[in-house]
Amino acid sequence: MKPRKRLSKWLSPGLGLKRWAILGGVALGLVVLGLWSMVNNQTAKQFTYDVVHFLQLNLPDLSFWQGLICVFIGIGLILYSSMQVSSRFHSTKGSSIDAYYEETILANGPKIVVIGGGTGLGVLLRGLKKYTSNITAAVTVGDDGGSSGKLREAFDVIPVGDIRNCIVALADEQDIMEKLFSYRFAKGEGLKGHSLGNLLLLGLTAVQGNFQDAVANIDQVLHISGRVLPITMEPLTLVAKMTDGKRIVGECHITDAEAAIAKLSIRPGDAEVLPEVLAAIAEADAIVLGPGSLYTSVLPNLCVKGVTEALAKARGRVFYVCNVMTQPGETTNYTATDHLQAILAHSQEGLVDYVIADDGTTSSDVALADFITGGGAHVQVDAAGIKKLGADLVTAPLVASDNPYRHASLPLAKTIMETLYNDNYFRLHRGLVKSYWDWQTYKHRKDLDT
Incomplete structure (x- = not known):
């Protein structure tokens, strides 16, 4: 240098x-x-x-x-x-000094709360940790399938699969930790089908006495850039009222349904949001909903008692990251406006400030058909409809070049951060020192793209 x-x-x-x-x-x-x-x-x-x-x-x-x-x-x-x-x-x-300087940039970054679940949340977190270490991931706990569902039923604990994915996404040694935590036992009585990360979280919960302390201990070992919290300590059961009048109970059954979803609710209906999540929302400069399955990863969090009220009172800007593709069964034929309308119908009008959506320009060497089953299609973006619902639309090339079904981590994070940096309300409340570090990060954003 x-x-x-x-x-x-x-x-x-x-x-x-x-x-x-x-x-x-x-x-x-x-x-x-x-x-x-x-x-x-x-x-x-x-x-x-x-x-x-x-x-x-x-x-x-x-x-x-x-x-x-x-x-x-x-x-x-x-x-x-x-x-x-x-x-x-x-x-x-x-x-x-270079390492210390880099850590100071991240430590002075905006406070961001990301709410959701599934693989989409991990994709976003991998990009955001390049801009700030002040990240709180509030994760849904409605999963009732796979390894998480089996452990939930056997031990009466919240499902840990999505939480595990977020911990791995924020870890320093991400590649190594992902291989370790995602390893699934192929055989063995009682072990077959379970991931090592899920079992480790379950074991630490038993040792520490509660799930929050277990996650905190893993945070210290993996040196993650932020913290991961369940949205509530109550294991949630999702209930979907369909357009044909039927009610479907359980996440794994909802995703298999053929009829369209009219309304989502949770059991227990009085499940309360974790106090640490409320505190993080109150202090946040930005709150990001998604990306992830609309009805099984994003909306369940808004059904938890206290979340919508906290978002409405939050001083930070609220973003919704619209999915790249429609999801057969959940969001068939949905436009970006339909996604936003569902968000507002399960919370309140005017809650979302920005909608982040793919502009449809990303080229891919991978055949789209390889990733689509049952009629999924690229989400159509209608700016007028989004504006009518009170949100600003921000579009950019956000699709991963090797998977047209998913977002690309760094372009997605960059789009959110640039939108936030250019928001007048955000800049007004940052102060001189933190505005300097925002400028430093913004100036070096090309380096972060690599």
Whole structure:
């Protein structure tokens, strides 16, 4: 790195280093003052140099003992300043100024709450952690199928599969952790079909006594960029009222239904949102709903008591990330406006500030048919309908080049962050130091795309 660029990093506001460097300089001055006073009282007449004469004229006239006290105070402050600087570097992933600078950018990033579930939430988190470490993932707990469903039924705990995916997405060593936590046992009585991550979370819950402490312990081991919380501590059962009048109970049955969904509800109906989630929403600069299955990953969270009210009172901007493709059975023939209308019907009007949607321009070498079953199609975006519902539409190329059915992590995160950075209300409340770090992140966003 060029010396000038490195110096600019040292001088950046909010690093927490300059104050200790200044204190160290003041301490060194005290040592010099003390030593000079001690020498001046004993042998000052022997010195005739101009510099000595200058010091005699300009430094305070202290006694020998006062000088000695200054020396000890100065040495103590130098040691204290050195320890403070050293502790900051030891707390980072690397010992260089570059590593510390990068961590400071993330630590000063916006506070973002992401609400949802399924694989979509993990995709978004992988991108957002490049911009900020102040992330709270509030995850749905309505899953009743697969490994999570079996463990939920056997041990009467909230399903852990979606939570596990979010933890892996935010982990430092993401690739290694994903292989480890997602490993599924292919055989073994009682083990077949279960993922190692689910079993680990279940075991830690038994050891710690509650699920929140178990997740907190995993956070410390994996050094995740943020925190992961269940939306509620009550295992939820999803109930869908269909357009043909039938009621379907259970997530795995809802996704298999052929009729369209008219309304979603949860059991127990009085399940309350986790207090930590409420606190995170209240402090957030942005709250992101989705991406993920509309009726089984996103809307169940809005049905939890207290969530809609918290979002309505939140000072942060509310985003909805519309799915790239319609989901057969859940959102067949849905437009982006239909997705937003369902969100508002299960919460309240005017709740969403921005709708993020794919602009349909991403090319892919992968055949779309490889990812579509049962009539799924690209979600059509109708700007007029979204505007009529009170939200601003933001479109960009968001589809992964290797999978036209999914979002690409970094382009999606970049679009959300750029929209937030350009929001006047957000910028007005950030303050000078954090606005500086927003600018630094925005300036280097091309590096984050790689």
